[in-house]
Amino acid sequence: xxxxxxxxxxxxxxxxxxxxxxxxxxxxxxxxxxxxxxxxxxxxxxxxxxxxxxxxxxxxxxxxxxxxxxxxxxxxxxxxxxxxxxxxxxxxxxxxxxxxxxxxxxxxxxxxxxxxxxxxxxxxxxxxxxxxxxxxxxxxxxxxxxxxxxxxxxxxxxxxxxxxxxxxxxxxxxxxxxxxxxxxxxxxxxxxxxxxxxxxxxxxxxxxxxxxxxxxxxxxxxxxxxxxxxxxxxxxxxxxxxxxxxxxxxxxxxxxxxxxxxxxxxxxxxxxxxxxxxxxxxxxxxxxx
Amino acid sequence: xxxxxxxxxxxxxxxxxxxxxxxxxxxxxxxxxxxxxxxxxxxxxxxxxxxxxxxxxxxxxxxxxxxxxxxxxxxxxxxxxxxxxxxxxxxxxxxxxxxxxxxxxxxxxxxxxxxxxxxxxxxxxxxxxxxxxxxxxxxxxxxxxxxxxxxxxxxxxxxxxxxxxxxxxxxxxxxxxxxxxxxxxxxxxxxxxxxxxxxxxxxxxxxxxxxxxxxxxxxxxxxxxxxxxxxxxxxxxxxxxxxxxxxxxxxxxxxxxxxxxxxxxxxxxxxxxxxxxxxxxxxxxxxxxxxxxxxxxxxxxxxxxxxxxxxxxxxxxxxxxxxxxxxxxxxxxxxxxxxxxxxxxxxxxxxxxxxxxxx
Numbered sequence: 001x002x003x004x005x006x007x008x009x010x011x012x013x014x015x016x017x018x019x020x021x022x023x024x025x026x027x028x029x030x031x032x033x034x035x036x037x038x039x040x041x042x043x044x045x046x047x048x049x050x051x052x053x054x055x056x057x058x059x060x061x062x063x064x065x066x067x068x069x070x071x072x073x074x075x076x077x078x079x080x081x082x083x084x085x086x087x088x089x090x091x092x093x094x095x096x097x098x099x100x101x102x103x104x105x106x107x108x109x110x111x112x113x114x115x116x117x118x119x120x121x122x123x124x125x126x127x128x129x130x131x132x133x134x135x136x137x138x139x140x141x142x143x144x145x146x147x148x149x150x151x152x153x154x155x156x157x158x159x160x161x162x163x164x165x166x167x168x169x170x171x172x173x174x175x176x177x178x179x180x181x182x183x184x185x186x187x188x189x190x191x192x193x194x195x196x197x198x199x200x201x202x203x204x205x206x207x208x209x210x211x212x213x214x215x216x217x218x219x220x221x222x223x224x225x226x227x228x229x230x231x232x233x234x235x236x237x238x239x240x241x242x243x244x245x246x247x248x249x250x251x252x253x254x255x256x257x258x259x260x261x262x263x264x265x266x267x268x269x270x271x272x273x274x275x276x277x278x279x280x281x282x283x284x285x286x287x288x289x
Numbered sequence: 290x291x292x293x294x295x296x297x298x299x300x301x302x303x304x305x306x307x308x309x310x311x312x313x314x315x316x317x318x319x320x321x322x323x324x325x326x327x328x329x330x331x332x333x334x335x336x337x338x339x340x341x342x343x344x345x346x347x348x349x350x351x352x353x354x355x356x357x358x359x360x361x362x363x364x365x366x367x368x369x370x371x372x373x374x375x376x377x378x379x380x381x382x383x384x385x386x387x388x389x390x391x392x393x394x395x396x397x398x399x400x401x402x403x404x405x406x407x408x409x410x411x412x413x414x415x416x417x418x419x420x421x422x423x424x425x426x427x428x429x430x431x432x433x434x435x436x437x438x439x440x441x442x443x444x445x446x447x448x449x450x451x452x453x454x455x456x457x458x459x460x461x462x463x464x465x466x467x468x469x470x471x472x473x474x475x476x477x478x479x480x481x482x483x484x485x486x487x488x489x490x491x492x493x494x495x496x497x498x499x500x501x502x503x504x505x506x507x508x509x510x511x512x513x514x515x516x517x518x519x520x521x522x523x524x525x526x527x528x529x530x531x532x533x534x535x536x537x538x539x540x541x542x543x544x545x546x547x548x549x550x551x552x553x554x555x556x557x558x559x560x561x562x563x564x565x566x567x568x569x570x571x572x573x574x575x576x577x578x579x580x581x582x583x584x585x586x587x588x589x590x591x592x593x594x595x596x597x598x599x600x601x602x603x604x605x606x607x608x609x610x611x612x613x614x615x616x617x618x619x620x621x622x623x624x625x626x627x628x629x630x631x632x633x634x635x636x637x638x639x640x641x642x643x644x645x646x647x648x
Contacts, residue, residue: 180419187372187414188407188434188483198433202424 018282025278031271035264039087051081052238061254070260073243074250079257082238083264089239090268093150094220097158102212105165106201112166113173114196124170127163135160136225143231153232157222161215168211172204179203206283213276217269224265240265320388321491321523322348322371322410327385329366329375329547336595340366342547344385346525348491348540353517353524355534355555357570358544361591364527367544368493370394371525372412373402390490408438410491411484416500417476421468427479428454428464434486453482456519457512474505481512488520495527510537531574535559540627543567546592546602553628563622563630565607568642601633609634609642 019025046052056076064071070079112123130138135157142156176182177200185199226232227241235242240261247257329341341363348354356364369375371387373394387394389410394402414420422430431450435441441449451461457478468476477497484492494513498506514537517524526538534541534555541558543551543566551564562568569587576582589606592598601619604610611634619633634640 180414180416181422183374184412184414184420184480184483185422186374186406187412189403189405189437190433191403194437199422199425203422205424 015282019278022278022281024274028271028274028278031267032275035087035268035271036091038084039091042084042088046078046081046084048085051078052085053236064256071256073247073257079260082243083260086238086240086243086261087264089233089237090220090223093154093157093223094216097154097219098212098216101158101162102165105162106169106208109166109169110173110196110201113170114177114200123166127166130160130163135222139222139226140231143226148231148234150233153223153226157219157226161219164211164215165208168207169204172207173200176200176203210276210280210283213272213279217272221265221269319349320347321350321390322346323388325386327367327370327387328383329370330381330383331379332381333379338594339597340547340594341370342598344548346542348523348525351521351523352540353526353538354540354542355538356525356527356542356544357529357531357534359529359591361594362544363547364544365495368412368495368525368527371493372406372410407434408487409489410493411489412493412495413480413484413497415496417473417480418500420480421476423468426465426467427471431482431486434483438487450486453486456516457482473501474508477501477509478512481516485516485520489522492522492524494524498533531570546598550603551630557625557628563624563642564632565609565642566603
């Protein structure tokens, strides 16, 4: 019998407890929370139109000072305001594309792993084909074919991550599907959708979640790359990749123009990667104590 | 132990068969389960494995049948066939019929079959460590079955699940615990609770105590016995532990190479085993009275299941086998209205087992 004090802990609490022990994961989490908070509270400090969009030629190329901590760009816009508003775009792209593509990939991967046979073959070959195309090329093709807008960018940078989800989900479904408890679930009359979504998928949650966290980072980087190439969110919307591209021309004289958006991209991706690695360790049953 | 009285007389045998068939007609609607000439194959890339070869079984209300046999004899495959859960591919049910309460299982739609599983017939799997879903609380797993089969609200189902937990001897406040927080014996109790949550008419227990230590085995058997009485459930107990059979079963079927070789009441089979294989099973048990005595294992292995049998499959290992045995498939020989053995030896009127040991 268990002791009274050792009350039932949900899986979530257990994971959280172990995540807290990892210093790097906590640094990543704090960083991410900070970035999300600054994106959310941006309107409290800066007005989107006057600070981030309005041009003020007289104030152009001001190096960082007390009025403009990150300086101003070639049109005299406040770089700090643009970086902070840029976080909104990047995070939206990262999270939404991750959500959409993760759902698609997990659904395809889970059904492929569960049903097997011809269907599995079709899905997996589809994944292989997608993986064979360089992701940035795929994104460029999609954006140039369907036009530049936020939704298309979200899809374009996400599509390349779908096969990763398919493969990871299928692999973990395959390890779970032959477990006795799945057979037991069948033996008490659970329906197929119920078995897939209530019994199998929760057991595959850990690798998918780790993958999703890490993919948000690559998607953000990809979206920035697209903008850098001029295929991203149209100007003058503040977007980190686009800011990099614009600042590139002045890099020799005004390095801060590329430094701050670059730093923002780097820190966001770093925080997500740290968190993802920490999650992987925290969810690993072999490390359970 | 005297078995002379059991030597079969051919005339008598025919009478018995008639008697059996006559009774069968009258009692047909009391049968919870009837398996007729079931053949199940596993069609793998390396050949066809004949797992079940002409299995026959009858089980009445509240009866407990022990299914005894070596690993690979087709016990579990038979059990899975009843639930129509033989993995396909590679498993293929070749022929035969399974009637659950008179309903032909193979004629049911998948949807109707799903309704039967868990409500009319339930199964307890071998290893309690792996039969519970690790990410769902035990209470939820019990409640899920109840909700699946009975139109109850979540709250009512949870209440019913709490009651089930209590019935199998687990405190109510463990409802929200996860399987890894339970010991093996308690997990098996939870599994029993899941299996009996909808008070099924037939419970199939596939070696429910094999993975547990002996004290816990006794407890679990006690729980199962009690619940069986309480819910008027018939039970099939798959095991290779003859001790468990003796403790819990009314009827015994000894299975060899995918079919029943001897069947009778517990008393008949244990006191007067008539098939050489059954005798071999008993001889390979240690005898508490003569501790220095060597065990007498059955020599050899189960025959290759990829081959179809033209003759008695046990003959190559049988102490009593004669030329006669290697000529044709053995026939059923009845020793009483409930007891038969499938052995060609009894074609000779003076044939009897001589119980080689000192018992």
